[in-house]
Amino acid sequence: MDLEILIENVLNAATAGITIGCIYGLMCIGLGLIFGIMRIVNFAQGEFLMLGMFASFYLVTGGKVLAFLGPYWGPFIGAICAAPAVFVGGAVLHKFLISRVSGLRTAGSLDEGHFGQLVVTLGISLILQNGGQIVFGSTPVAVRTPLSAEAYLIGPVYGAATVFLNKAKLIAFFVAILVAIVLYLTLEYTRLGKALRAAADNPTAATYMGIEVDTAYRIAFGLGAGITAIAGGLMATYISFGPFVGFDYVIIMYSGVVLGGMGSILGAFWGGLTVGFVQQFSALILPPQLQNAAIFVVFLMIVLLRPQGLFGRSAERA
Amino acid sequence: MRQGTGRQLRRHLTALAVVSVAYLVVTFFVTNSYYQLILTLVPIWALFGVSWNILSGYGGQLSFGHASFFGIGAYTVTLAVVYWSLSPWLGILLGMMLGGLAAITIGLPTFRLRGHYFALSMLAYPLAILYVLQYLGFQEVSMPMHREHPVVFMEFSEPRLYTLIAVCLLVGGVVVSLVIESSRFGLALLAIRQNELAAEAAGINARLWKMRSLVVSGMMAAVAGGFYARVLVVVTPDSVFGMLVSAQAVVVTLFGGVASVWGPLIGAAILVPLAETLQAELGTYLPGIQGVVYGIAIIAIMLLSPDGLFWTIRDRWFRQKASTPIPDLMPVMTPPARPASARAGAPLLTVENLSRAFGGLKAVSAVSFSIAEGEILGIIGPNGAGKTTLFNVLNGVLSADDGSAQLAGQPMLGRKTFEVCRMGVGRTFQVVRSFPRLPVLDNVIVGAYGAGLSDRDAIASAVRALHQVGLQDQSGVAAGQLTNKQLRLMELARALAGSPRLLLLDETLAGLAREECDNVLEVLAQLREQGMTICIIEHTMHAMMRLADRFVVLDHGRVLATGLPRAVVEDASVIEAYLGKKWLARQNA
Numbered sequence: 001m002d003l004e005i006l007i008e009n010v011l012n013a014a015t016a017g018i019t020i021g022c023i024y025g026l027m028c029i030g031l032g033l034i035f036g037i038m039r040i041v042n043f044a045q046g047e048f049l050m051l052g053m054f055a056s057f058y059l060v061t062g063g064k065v066l067a068f069l070g071p072y073w074g075p076f077i078g079a080i081c082a083a084p085a086v087f088v089g090g091a092v093l094h095k096f097l098i099s100r101v102s103g104l105r106t107a108g109s110l111d112e113g114h115f116g117q118l119v120v121t122l123g124i125s126l127i128l129q130n131g132g133q134i135v136f137g138s139t140p141v142a143v144r145t146p147l148s149a150e151a152y153l154i155g156p157v158y159g160a161a162t163v164f165l166n167k168a169k170l171i172a173f174f175v176a177i178l179v180a181i182v183l184y185l186t187l188e189y190t191r192l193g194k195a196l197r198a199a200a201d202n203p204t205a206a207t208y209m210g211i212e213v214d215t216a217y218r219i220a221f222g223l224g225a226g227i228t229a230i231a232g233g234l235m236a237t238y239i240s241f242g243p244f245v246g247f248d249y250v251i252i253m254y255s256g257v258v259l260g261g262m263g264s265i266l267g268a269f270w271g272g273l274t275v276g277f278v279q280q281f282s283a284l285i286l287p288p289q290l291q292n293a294a295i296f297v298v299f300l301m302i303v304l305l306r307p308q309g310l311f312g313r314s315a316e317r318a
Numbered sequence: 319m320r321q322g323t324g325r326q327l328r329r330h331l332t333a334l335a336v337v338s339v340a341y342l343v344v345t346f347f348v349t350n351s352y353y354q355l356i357l358t359l360v361p362i363w364a365l366f367g368v369s370w371n372i373l374s375g376y377g378g379q380l381s382f383g384h385a386s387f388f389g390i391g392a393y394t395v396t397l398a399v400v401y402w403s404l405s406p407w408l409g410i411l412l413g414m415m416l417g418g419l420a421a422i423t424i425g426l427p428t429f430r431l432r433g434h435y436f437a438l439s440m441l442a443y444p445l446a447i448l449y450v451l452q453y454l455g456f457q458e459v460s461m462p463m464h465r466e467h468p469v470v471f472m473e474f475s476e477p478r479l480y481t482l483i484a485v486c487l488l489v490g491g492v493v494v495s496l497v498i499e500s501s502r503f504g505l506a507l508l509a510i511r512q513n514e515l516a517a518e519a520a521g522i523n524a525r526l527w528k529m530r531s532l533v534v535s536g537m538m539a540a541v542a543g544g545f546y547a548r549v550l551v552v553v554t555p556d557s558v559f560g561m562l563v564s565a566q567a568v569v570v571t572l573f574g575g576v577a578s579v580w581g582p583l584i585g586a587a588i589l590v591p592l593a594e595t596l597q598a599e600l601g602t603y604l605p606g607i608q609g610v611v612y613g614i615a616i617i618a619i620m621l622l623s624p625d626g627l628f629w630t631i632r633d634r635w636f637r638q639k640a641s642t643p644i645p646d647l648m649p650v651m652t653p654p655a656r657p658a659s660a661r662a663g664a665p666l667l668t669v670e671n672l673s674r675a676f677g678g679l680k681a682v683s684a685v686s687f688s689i690a691e692g693e694i695l696g697i698i699g700p701n702g703a704g705k706t707t708l709f710n711v712l713n714g715v716l717s718a719d720d721g722s723a724q725l726a727g728q729p730m731l732g733r734k735t736f737e738v739c740r741m742g743v744g745r746t747f748q749v750v751r752s753f754p755r756l757p758v759l760d761n762v763i764v765g766a767y768g769a770g771l772s773d774r775d776a777i778a779s780a781v782r783a784l785h786q787v788g789l790q791d792q793s794g795v796a797a798g799q800l801t802n803k804q805l806r807l808m809e810l811a812r813a814l815a816g817s818p819r820l821l822l823l824d825e826t827l828a829g830l831a832r833e834e835c836d837n838v839l840e841v842l843a844q845l846r847e848q849g850m851t852i853c854i855i856e857h858t859m860h861a862m863m864r865l866a867d868r869f870v871v872l873d874h875g876r877v878l879a880t881g882l883p884r885a886v887v888e889d890a891s892v893i894e895a896y897l898g899k900k901w902l903a904r905q906n907a
Contacts, residue, residue: 041434100621114380114437116624119572122565123617130609138605243606247561251445254438262434293449296442303439304427 008161013280015163019173021276023234025269026176027249028256029183030228032268033220036257037200040102040221041114043121044093045228045253046246047128048086052229053143053236053245054136055082061144075145075168076175079233083226090225091218093124103203103217125246132243142240143233147171172234179230180269183223187265196220201263228253248292252279255299275299323500330496330579337583338485345481352598354477355549360590361484362546363570365491367582369538370567372495375577376504377531378511379429383440384539384567386424386447387417389559391540392547393451399461405470410544417540421533429528432514441564448559460552472548480549487545488583491538495579498534502767502776507531508577509753509764516751519713521739521768521816539567569612573619575628584627589615666691666851667820672721674704674711681707683875684721689820694842694852696866696883698859700895703872705855706748709822713745714738725820739768744813745822748855750805754798758789761797762811769816776815783811787841803834807841814845821845823854827861835861859887871895 031045059066060078069077101120106113142148148168155162187193199206199216207213235241252275260271275295282294345357370384394413398404404412428439451457464471474480498504506527509517518524547553557563567582574585592615597608623630665688674682682704689695697705710716712723714735723730725741739745744765753761762783766776784790787807792800797808806826813821826842827835839861845852846865856862862869862883869886871878873895879886886892894902 035434039434041437097617097621101624114434115572115576116620118380118382118568119616119620122569123613123615123620126609126613126616130606130613133606134604134610251442254441258435258438287453289449289453293446293453296446296449300427300439300442300446303431303435 004159004161007158008163009284011157011161011163013284014277015165016169017277017280018273019165019169020280021273022173022180022269023169023176023231024252024256024276025272026180026234027228027231028253028260028268028272028275029180029265030224030226030231031253032257032260032265032271033200033224033227035254036260036262036264036268037197038102038217038220038224039262040098041117041121042098042224043118043250044125044128044246045225046248046250047125047132048090048225048228048246049232049235049249049253050132050241050243050246051086051089051128052079052082052232053241054132054243055085055229056233056236057141057143061141071145072147075143075147075237076171076234078143079172079175079230079236080179082229082233086229087222087226089222091222093225094218094221097124098221099214099217103213129243129246136243138242138244140240140242143236145237148238166238168237172237176231176234179227183227184265192219196223251292251299252295255295259299259302327496327500331493334489334492334496338489341485342482345478348478351477354481356591356594358477358480358484358549359546359594360586361481361488362542362549363566363590364583364586365484365488366539366542366567367570367574367586368488368491368495368579369535369542371571371577371579371582372498372507372538373528373531373535374568375571375581376499376507376511377528378507379528379532380433380437381440381564382437382568383442383444383564384535385444385559385561385563386440387420387536387539388543388546388563388567389444389447389555390417390420391543391545392553392558393456393459394540395544395547396459396461396553397456399464399471400459403464405467406472406544406548407470410541410548413540413544414537417536417538417543418533420540421536422529424536425529425532429525429532441561444559444564445561448555451555451559456555458552458554461548484545484549487541491541492579492583494534494538498531499579502773503527503530505756505760505764505767508756508760512753512755513751515715515735516747516753516812517764517768518735519715519739519745519747519751520765520812521736521770522764523734523736569616572626573616575626578626578628581626581628588627664691665689666693667723667725667853669712669723670721672708672711672723673719674707674716675719680875682711685872685875685877686721687870687877687880689851689853691851692846692849693867694846694854694865696862696869697853697855697872698857698862698869699872699878702874704875705872706824707875708872709745709824709855712738713743713822736768739816739818740770742817742819743822744816744818744820746806746809746813746824746826748824748828750802750809752797752800752805752808755796757794757796758800758808759784759793761808762793762815765812765815779817780811780815783814786814786845787811803830803837806830806838810838810841819851821850821852821854823852825855825857827856827858839865863887 027049030048031042034040034042034045056075056078059081060074066074066078066081097120101113101116106116145168148166150167152165152167152170153162154165157163187197195211196216196219198209199211199213200220203213256271256275257268259274260267260269278298279291279295282291286294348354348357366388370381374380391413394416395406395409398409398412399406424443428436431439463473465473468474506517506522509522510524510527514524543558547558570585570589571582573589574583575581589612593608593612596611600607619627667689669688670686672682672685673680685708699705707716711718712730714733714737718731725743728741730738730741753764759780762780763776766779771779784793787810789804789807789811792804797805800808810826827838830838835858842852842865854866866883868881869883870880871886871892878895879889879892890902
């Protein structure tokens with residue numbers, strides 16, 4: 001029956017959209033901190049994702065540091081362990097490079113320092129990608145877990161229509177949600193979180209309130225990098241990747257952040273989820289090559305029709 | 319031609335001629351075909367950088383996706399040869415037109431956005447095109463050979479001819495860029511980059527100028543892309559629409575020097591050979607070493623010389639002598655006697671029932687008043703009374719919810735900010751909006767251009783305005799170096815340069831010391847003598863008492879009182895709004 005096939009496809013696209021979308025959501029939160037709140041144009045965010053993937057890969061499959069955890073738990077714990085490494089990397093990058101072209105130094109200057117950020121992060125991105133090629137090689141790899149080839153079956157729901165839930169994606173989905181919730185609570189309710197948000201939002205005012213803006217920035221930037229790295233580690237359980245994988249996702253991240261409305265952590269998550277949804281549903285009607293084009297079209301339409309994002313506000317004073 | 323740019327333009331053109339001849343002489347002695355290819359690629363990427371610089375450098379509209387136009391040029395030339403056997407000479411022309419068309423198509427929706435959003439949207443276009451081309455099966459298209467007509471199809475056995483053509487194209491691009499830089503086009507772009515709202519309020523149609531710059535830029539980028547395709551013979555979506563292509567334009571320009579026509583040339587001349595050589599020498603042992611070194615190079619340049627090499631070199635070794643020559647200041651003419659006197663007392667501005675709400679907050683609610691020709695009307699009221707919002711609605715920054723406003727019988731509402739300015743409404747802002755990197759004279763000329771004056775008249779008008787406010791001695795100084803008082807006066811001059819019929823002054827005296835305040839008041843009093851009609855928002859009561867003919871008092875968006883200054887300050891409701899009920903009670907007791 002055609003209807004059965006249609007229902008099966010729609011249901012599978014919906015579940016895949018939710019699971020992948022939430023992982024995208026986590027990925028977008030990372031950029032949301034850096035671009036949405038700190039207003040740093042960061043081209044290297046895709047490379048933080050890539051570093052997360054490789055960190056997880058070396059911990060679990062390559063270096064086998066976490067091999068004792070087994071192929072079921074290992075990859076997901078590996079993904080979380082990728083965060084501290086990338087966090088430190090991000091904080092160091094911020095201290096020596098990013099801080100020179102952002103924050104207090106450029107607040108109120110012409111173009112708010114965007115030209116500088118653009119060039120510096122583009123440089124970092126080039127170094128990480130190509131350096132990655134030298135260090136990791138260009139053959140695609142994957143974090144091996146038997147879960148990526150297994151699925152839970154739900155149904156048959158309607159006739160023979162069945163929903164397939166890939167186990168790796170499902171667990172990655174739960175981990176992503178968990179990390180997102182912990183992060184949200186931290187940012188929203190702890191002193192550290194409040195200081196970070198205040199510093200990122202208005203560095204000058206935060207300085208007057210006694211917040212160590214430089215430190216706060218470094219932490220926020222590292223956090224943004226680390227969060228995206230976790231998402232990368234999670235994705236590594238179900239896709240194969242190479243040093244240039246960041247390119248494919250940097251646009252998705254920016255789409256998500258802008259969609260959700262700049263400056264909002266929750267918004268970034270919903271934005272990423274929406275992008276995941278659009279991507280999976282476009283697979284139903286569009287040939288695979290056009291799926292990414294569909295994301296851009298949706299992105300452009302949202303930006304043009306509602307530039308403050310789906311969940312954001314805008315204001316300008318004369 | 320802008321004031322003082324003629325000589326500069328001639329100097330630039332001489333330098334351009336010298337550099338391109340020298341480059342071609344060097345080319346003549348190179349025989350290695352690989353180096354010859356590099357020598358051809360340098361001017362192509364430089365041209366692409368020049369095109370990006372027009373939109374993003376001068377105009378400040380950061381585009382991450384200039385590959386759209388580059389790729390359109392490349393694919394047009396290639397596909398035209400493949401399907402129609404069209405000569406690349408014509409193909410490049412066709413690509414240029416399509417590039418311009420694409421610029422209009424992309425610009426129309428995208429210029430509604432600003433800042434980050436504009437930059438990111440531009441990023442999405444080439445990538446969307448890239449995926450569509452892959453889907454359509456144009457993964458790799460190579461140009462077939464037409465040996466029978468080598469000249470028509472640009473198939474030269476002498477590779478140096480390609481370099482020659484590339485240099486000619488670049489020279490064309492640089493000349494276009496120089497002409498823009500030294501005309502009102504360039505000044506409009508610089509003004510928009512530094513403060514778009516101020517440019518609009520000075521009568522500059524920002525959207526139109528941005529659109530023009532995108533079209534010029536898109537056409538130029540398409541030419542670069544078209545010739546690139548001809549030189550490499552094979553195009554793939556990634557090699558002409560990819561992110562690295564867009565990045566190339568950004569990087570060579572920022573490295574070399576943003577908003578200078580020489581920037582992209584310097585950047586391309588250093589970075590392109592560096593990258594290509596590294597790839598050739600080390601690529602086999604260390605794949606990607608090119609990218610790493612490239613990355614390090616651009617980070618280093620950014621930290622050491624943030625505006626690019628050109629500016630650092632110029633500032634260090636070619637420090638400009640003392641100050642730029644001030645244009646021949648002609649004797650002050652009193653502004654032309656205005657026909658105002660003929661109809662003195664007739665209302666110039668009539669505002670009726672004007673309302674504007676933000677959500678539930680009625681910032682301006684059913685406000686009515688009028689200003690007679692030659693009158694100075696003071697608008698006073700406590701903070702949050704809706705004074706600035708009233709101005710914003712009047713000059714088109716905000717839309718009105720209800721009501722009408724007429725300037726000499728012409729409706730003002732529903733027009734864009736620059737249109738209101740051209741009707742004859744000059745405006746200053748509560749927080750000064752200057753173009754900090756432009757000299758004072760250019761700041762003021764922007765206002766004259768906004769009124770649609772010719773180059774000659776614009777300069778005359780700007781000089782006159784500077785005399786009117788007493789800033790003639792500062793005309794060569796960058797606006798960023800002025801004191802607060804001077805900035806206020808400069809903003810006033812910018813508004814005056816457009817010969818307005820009505821001035822809207824928003825807290826022109828704010829933050830000024832007593833003496834400075836008196837100084838500005840004198841200027842305003844002189845303007846009154848000359849018959850200027852002024853509507854001024856002010857907090858300082860003593861200043862207002864001296865200046866204004868009549869007061870309108872606003873509170874919570876409503877008109878509380880209108881009338882002669884003396885009467886208004888004694889009005890009970892006004893005292894209550896300003897000083898509170900207690901004060902009123904004590905005074906009455």
